[in-house]
Amino acid sequence: MYSIGIDMGGTHTAAGLVDGLTLKDQVEFPTNTEQGAEKYIEELKENILMLLDKNRLKQEEIACIGIGVPGSFNAQTGMIEYANNLSFSDVPFRDILEERLNKRVLIDNDANLAAWGEYLLSCSSASSFVMVTLGTGIGCGIVLDGKLYRGVNFAEGEIGHMTLRYDGIDCNCGRKGCFEAYASASALVRQAAQAAQEHPDSGLNALVEGDASRMNGRLFFQAVREGDKTALAVRDAYARLLAEGLTNLINLLQPEELVIGGGISKAAELFLPQVQEHIARMVYSRASKVQTLLRPAKFGNDAGIVGAARLGDM
DSSP states (O other), X not given: OEEEEEEEOSSEEEEEEEETTEEEEEEEEEOOGGGOHHHHHHHHHHHHHHHHHHTTOOGGGEEEEEEEESSEEETTTTEEEEOXXXXXXXXXXXXXXXXXXXXXXXXXXXXXXXXXXXXXXXTOOOSEEEEEEESSSEEEEEEETTEEOOOTTSOTTOGGGSBSOTTSSBOTTSOBSBHHHHHSHHHHHHHHHHHHHHXXXXXXXXXXXXXXXXXXXXXXXXXXXXXXXXXXXXHHHHHHHHHHHHHHHHHHHOOSEEEEESGGGGGGGGTHHHHHHHHHHHOTTTTSSSOOEEEEOSSTTHHHXXXXXXXXXX
């Protein structure tokens, strides 16, 4: 039977039809949680039904629906308890969707499921596998001995809210100086926009035609590829910030494999070598013969969808 995998991102939600480890088809729509949980769930239901109709499938042909949500959840109650990048909390998400679709629904953290999907799709044999996703925030999923590690309250891996600077930038989680405030993809775009404003004669500013609000990851990495000095300076500073957080993670867990996911991982060749150089100098185990393998994700957004769809297999 088929399964449905839902990747509920901070800006977009993707729903995919999965057969085994194969993503057959998907639909995508904006994550408009500002309208409230009930309306968002109704929109999610409509898109799932559209996906089934498009593929001429009946609901009876779907084994289950798995959903990756940003933030903390309770796998036993099906509650989304807290997500600083959403507009609602303490929502019985699983029960509402099960009632509307009359189908078994499972939920987990989105970064967990991206890690699970990447682990399965890459046929990894690592006994300790960690995936860090760089997006609106920073997520982290941990696979130990072939099983997802969730922690005592299902909220493990929130490395985005480890502080790099205790008196630093305000984070929307309520703390200051969080890792994701400095090293998420959205933080990188913000840093690039500021640099474009401060250097009006730069190639980076020319790409946004003098309007820093137009900055995005694609334009930033285009400027890096073109060798623009302002963009390269932003890249180098960002690589150091990202490396600081990843070094903390390696020092804590010493994983065999550390994978970097999220949209900007598609441009990994433009920043990951610099990150690796910093980590090699800073990591506590730098004198050891065996080091953590750092690599970009291979399966992009598909991993989160497949991981969600395969949630029922664990």
